[in-house]
Structure formats: C-alpha cells, structure tokens
Amino acid sequence: MTKNEARQVSPIVELARRDPAAAAAELRVITARNPADAGAHRMLGRLLRQLGRDEEAARAEMDAVRAAARDPRMIAIAQALLANDLPAAEAGLRERLSAQPTDVAAIRMMAELAGRLGRYRDAENLLRRAIELAPAFTAAQANLATVLYKQNRFAEAGEVLEQVLAQDPANVSSRNLLAATLGRIGDYDEALAIYGELVQTFPDHAKLRMSYGHLLKTVGRLEDSIAAYRHALAAEPHLGEVWWSLANLKTVTFDDADIAAMEAALAAEVSDEDAFHLHFALGKAFGDRKSAETSFRHYAAANAIRSRELAYDPDTTTRQVDRVIEILTPEFLAQHHGVGDPAPDPIFILGLPRAGSTLLEQILASHSAVEGTMELPDIPAIAMREAKVWAGAAAGGDPRDWPGAVAAMEPQRFAALGAEFLERTRVQRKTGRPFYIDKLPNNWSYAGLIHLILPNAKIIDARRNPMDCCFSNFRQHFAKGQAFTYALGHIGRYYADYVRAMDHYDRVLPGRIHRVIHERLLDDPEGEVRAMLAYLGLPFEEACLAFHRNTRAVRTASSEQVRRPINRDGVDQWEPYAQWLGPLRDALGDLVETYADRPA
Numbered sequence: 001m002t003k004n005e006a007r008q009v010s011p012i013v014e015l016a017r018r019d020p021a022a023a024a025a026e027l028r029v030i031t032a033r034n035p036a037d038a039g040a041h042r043m044l045g046r047l048l049r050q051l052g053r054d055e056e057a058a059r060a061e062m063d064a065v066r067a068a069a070r071d072p073r074m075i076a077i078a079q080a081l082l083a084n085d086l087p088a089a090e091a092g093l094r095e096r097l098s099a100q101p102t103d104v105a106a107i108r109m110m111a112e113l114a115g116r117l118g119r120y121r122d123a124e125n126l127l128r129r130a131i132e133l134a135p136a137f138t139a140a141q142a143n144l145a146t147v148l149y150k151q152n153r154f155a156e157a158g159e160v161l162e163q164v165l166a167q168d169p170a171n172v173s174s175r176n177l178l179a180a181t182l183g184r185i186g187d188y189d190e191a192l193a194i195y196g197e198l199v200q201t202f203p204d205h206a207k208l209r210m211s212y213g214h215l216l217k218t219v220g221r222l223e224d225s226i227a228a229y230r231h232a233l234a235a236e237p238h239l240g241e242v243w244w245s246l247a248n249l250k251t252v253t254f255d256d257a258d259i260a261a262m263e264a265a266l267a268a269e270v271s272d273e274d275a276f277h278l279h280f281a282l283g284k285a286f287g288d289r290k291s292a293e294t295s296f297r298h299y300a301a302a303n304a305i306r307s308r309e310l311a312y313d314p315d316t317t318t319r320q321v322d323r324v325i326e327i328l329t330p331e332f333l334a335q336h337h338g339v340g341d342p343a344p345d346p347i348f349i350l351g352l353p354r355a356g357s358t359l360l361e362q363i364l365a366s367h368s369a370v371e372g373t374m375e376l377p378d379i380p381a382i383a384m385r386e387a388k389v390w391a392g393a394a395a396g397g398d399p400r401d402w403p404g405a406v407a408a409m410e411p412q413r414f415a416a417l418g419a420e421f422l423e424r425t426r427v428q429r430k431t432g433r434p435f436y437i438d439k440l441p442n443n444w445s446y447a448g449l450i451h452l453i454l455p456n457a458k459i460i461d462a463r464r465n466p467m468d469c470c471f472s473n474f475r476q477h478f479a480k481g482q483a484f485t486y487a488l489g490h491i492g493r494y495y496a497d498y499v500r501a502m503d504h505y506d507r508v509l510p511g512r513i514h515r516v517i518h519e520r521l522l523d524d525p526e527g528e529v530r531a532m533l534a535y536l537g538l539p540f541e542e543a544c545l546a547f548h549r550n551t552r553a554v555r556t557a558s559s560e561q562v563r564r565p566i567n568r569d570g571v572d573q574w575e576p577y578a579q580w581l582g583p584l585r586d587a588l589g590d591l592v593e594t595y596a597d598r599p600a
Helices: 001-019 020-033 038-050 053-067 072-082 086-099 104-116 120-133 137-151 153-165 172-184 187-200 206-218 222-235 238-249 256-267 272-288 292-310 316-327 330-335 357-365 379-394 402-407 411-424 441-453 466-474 488-508 518-523 526-534 575-580 582-588 591-597
Strands: 346-350 370-374 435-438 460-464 513-517
Touching: 001 020, 001 038, 001 582, 020 038, 038 053, 038 316, 053 072, 053 104, 072 104, 072 256, 086 104, 086 292, 104 120, 104 137, 120 137, 120 256, 137 153, 137 172, 153 172, 172 187, 172 206, 172 575, 187 206, 206 222, 206 238, 222 238, 238 256, 238 272, 256 316, 256 466, 292 575, 316 346, 316 402, 316 441, 316 488, 346 357, 346 441, 357 435, 357 526, 379 402, 402 441, 402 526, 411 441, 441 488, 460 466, 460 526, 466 582, 466 591, 488 513, 488 582, 513 526, 518 526, 526 575, 582 591
Parallel strands: 346 435, 346 460, 370 435, 460 513
Antiparallel strands: none
C-alpha cells in the first residue's frame, strides 16, 4: 500500500470501528475509483464477513488477490520465483508482508517458497492463515491439499480437495490430485473413476495417462496399464518416466523400436529427470538382451545423475545405528518394558527394498485374519517429528536422532505415540480383519521405536542375499525415500548398517523380530510360511501358498512379480555384472561370504 493509499484508508479504519456498514460503503467507492487498491479490497472483504455478507466478502477478497497480482512489486517477486531465485523472492515477500501482513497473495507465495525448500509444515501454516483471511481463496486451498499430500497426510488432503471441488467442480488439477490421494488411502474404484473421466476429457495429456497407468498397475489391470503408458508415449515420446514405468512392470520386453526411441530421446538433450528415467529403462532393456556391459553403462549413468541430485551421506545412517546400539541397551529396554500401546493389530514387514517384503505381504494378506495395506509413512514421520522436537529442546541435538528423543521421553509418551500410529493408519483399513500390515522397508531404522510404542505388534525382517538385494536396488529407480540406492558403495554400507542394527536387536530383544531369509522361502515355501504364521500366532491357511491368486491392490515395484507363483527368476541376477561391482563387494565386506551361515 502506498503512503497515499494509507492516508486514504486510515480514516476508514476509525469509521469501521464505529459503523462497519458505513465503512463498507465508503470502501466500495474507493475500490470503484481505484480497482488496483488491494488493501481497500481486503478491508472491504473483512467488513463484509463481519456483517455476514459472505458472498460479497468472497468477491472482495478475490478482487484483493487480483489487485495484488497486478502490483509491479508482486510481479517482480513472481518473476524471481519463476527464475528460482529464492533469496530475492524471500526478501521481497518479507518486505511486502512487513508492510501488508494480511496480503493473502503474498502469504500464498511465501508458502510456495517454503514448499520449494521442503519446509512443508511452514507452508501449511502460511496457507491456513491465507484461507483464514480469505475463505474463498480456492487456489490457496488447492495448494494446502498439495502440501498435505506431500506430508503423506492423505486423508486430510482429500478433505481439503473435496472443499475445493465443491466450489470449483471443473478444477482439473484438483481432480487429478484427488484421484492420486484416493489411491494412496486405498479408495481405488473412486480414483479410477476420476482418472477415467479425466483421460476422456484430455486424451493426449501424457502425465495424466501415466498417473492412470500407475493406478491400473496397482490394481492388477496390467494390459490396461501398458495401454495407458503407450498412449502417454504417443503424446510425449521423450517422457522418460513413462518409459521407466513400462520397464518397472518387469514383465515388458522392449523391442528394437522402443530402444531406438529411448536412445533418440537421450540424444535430444532432455532434462536430467527424463535422462535418468531413460537410462534406467535402457539398463533394463539391454539386461533382458543379456548385453551386460551396455546395460550396466546405462544403470551407472542413471545412478550418477540421481546421486548428484540427492547427495546422500552414508555416515548419517551409520551414526543412527551407533545411537541405537548406545541407547537401546538391555537395561533401558527392561526399564521400558510394556510402556507402549498394547494393541496387537499392526504387523511390520521391514528390511531393505527389493528383499522380498512385498512377497511376504502378499502371502500374509492372503490369510483371512490379515489385511494388506501398503508402505505406510507414519512411523518415520512420528520418529522424525519427535527427534526434531527433542533437538529443539536439547542444545546441539541432532534433529534426526530419534534414539536420543526416546531416551528423554516420559513413560506415558510411548503409549500416546502408539495410539497415534493406530489412529493415523486407521484410514488404510478397509476390512474387519484383526491384523494389518505396514510394509515400509525403511522401518528397520525405527524397529526399536516400534517395539517401545507398540510392544505387542509383530515385526518381520525380510532379508535377501546381499549381492542380489543391493544390485537389485542399484537397478531400481524409486520415486522418493531411497537416496542410498544410487551408488554401489552407499548401498553396501546401508545393507551393512541394517544388518548391524538387526544383530543388535537379536542380542537385546531375542525372539522379538522374526527373520525370513528369502532364499529359504524359495526353497521351502510351506515351511517358512508356517513358521511365520506361528510367530504371528495364526493358524496355517492354504491360501497363503496360493498368494498369486490374491487380487488385492499392490503399489510397489514388485506388483507383477507377486502375482506369479514363487520362482527363482531374481536369484543371482548380479553375476553377469560381477566385474563392475567391486565397490559394492568392498562395502559389504564379509557379509557376502557369511550370509548363508547367519541364523534366521
């Protein structure tokens, strides 16, 4: 607001205290004379809300947003955001909000900046403030839904999206996000219906077709999924993620034309994101053709791009395991025996990705007492939140040090966190079965926390031969959350730290975690399944051996593999690439030789 505008509105402030209706009438005159006066529009909106004239207030609030968007200072900030000059954008926004703290357009832009920096909680708070000031600001509501989705708070995101679509039913981006959100909470039929309508309306929208293909894959409609991906490539042949999505089905074999198309896309100097997806897909294509050298060259190129982007530090995982061993001693665990929520409902399947956890989930989800859900993000979210709070209270604390946070917790906190997990995951439970599975592999990092907050929950460690498991990770692109997988040495160290943590739990909590060795499961499916069910306290059911007939939705990269009977196709796939895997072997050390001799 200019000094002239401030002088003009200031008397209105006094009038608004005495006579809001008269002040609103004056503001209508001011905004009619100067439609670019965003401050006057905002004040008019507040007064109209106060007077109960909500529809008029909504129009005034949006007039304020439009006026702010045309302000040259705001245009300059928007240009800085567009150029990804975040320091300049932040400086401009802070100056703007210092002068006009209720400028919802500026608040929304500050939220966008926070989101780009990964500060999603800050972005959420800013967007909620913008909506509080301008309830009709649907763009801010849509942004809030996106921020909630990125925090894995899918049920909340869905509620916000329903509000957005009630006001703007034709909002395509919100309908697309709603479909993705419904898929994340297991409402697959409704999600498919929305995607089906959207692809009919926008038949050549490649990324929309790709999202549709992902969900079709999840529910087991393989041919329809392939058709959706192929349709997307017809619209955008250079879209690397679609090529990788086809490769990631594991059942698709690329022909010469496919390989030529991917190589042509790489030659066209595509973005890094397209490039690493294309390299991963070509790695799979040449691997299928037994061209190990060419295949490895593409895998190495893909991983190099992702490794540069993610900048994973393997020391962070090593330090966390060190803290687990330091803090979760037999004495500490004895002092905290049974402090968590007593519910026995969750079954945690953990380990490394590509270790057979999806197969175990599919087997157990074929039992009449067990519901399969998906990889749930709630345990890491709870652990990192508690660590961050503890670090803020403890000078010099590490915001990732959940063992340190656990050591400082009051006993009643453990039960509260267990109850929170049960409540957060309730939306994923669609049947009346008494037990349900959380199959997030990375939960091995938090196994001690799981034990403390849910002492009656079951924990299953899925373990696979280190060379097969680690090289399978190197060949796999993950959408998020697996930054350790993009360098052979990093993968080997991560596997070694995982084994070190599990060995510690075996010592301090003997029998607490049931281990399933993948190769033993392949050799003796019935024996291993019976042992696993006995650990869970469940009777054997033949359906568990016919898991491949289970039509449940599966979200992971192994979705098509677990729809087939047990087989040994994945065993020793690293061997043709052995000459290039020295960094992996070095990082694994004696784990390669001693794996078969380790106790289950």
